[in-house]
Amino acid sequence: DAGVTQSPTHLIKTRGQQVTLRCSPKSGHDTVSWYQQALGQGPQFIFQYYEEEERQRGNFPDRFSGHQFPNYSSELNVNALLLGDSALYLCASSLGVTTDTQYFGPGTRLTVL
């Protein structure tokens, strides 16, 4: 049973560039949530996708956008990168929007220079 997978593992970008991160949910899961984890901090919720729509959003600017595909995989896009966007980006999947347990992927480490 495949767990949550994310790609790429690491990514280096420069300020002003755009980046796309990808996530495949755990088999059988249909809901994907994205989190940003700055170094030494707990993860912060970015947004959640269910049925190809953004269902919830955290306190992140519009530079952060996403998409969910019919196969439930998801992308996180960040435009106009800032140095402060450097972080570990975690994807979590669950079944439905009200199930209590999320399963996390290994994350993508984004470094903005």
Next chain:
Amino acid sequence: AQTVTQSQPEMSVQEAETVTLSCTYDTSESDYYLFWYKQPPSRQMILVIRQEAYKQQNATENRFSVNFQKAAKSFSLKISDSQLGDAAMYFCAYRRTSYDKVIFGPGTSLSVIP
């Protein structure tokens, strides 16, 4: 707004001993879920244990158990017979029942001394 606090940035424990990690949270909800997640250096966030607020019985998972005090809004994690593989960041987390957003605390770094 809900918040989660972990007052111990770092903890250490001797191998085979017991350690307790503290967590407090703030919410006005009566039904919710609480979690402890473990994040080793590999970065993978692993669910350790979950607690449903409407259940008075404390959750246990093998060597891991919680002390859930709903009135005090306290949710501590006890690790018994600590092993070297328990060394990791531990995050306390809260989820309101009707939503799937998880709110994390700042984490506690646990070291296990051989």
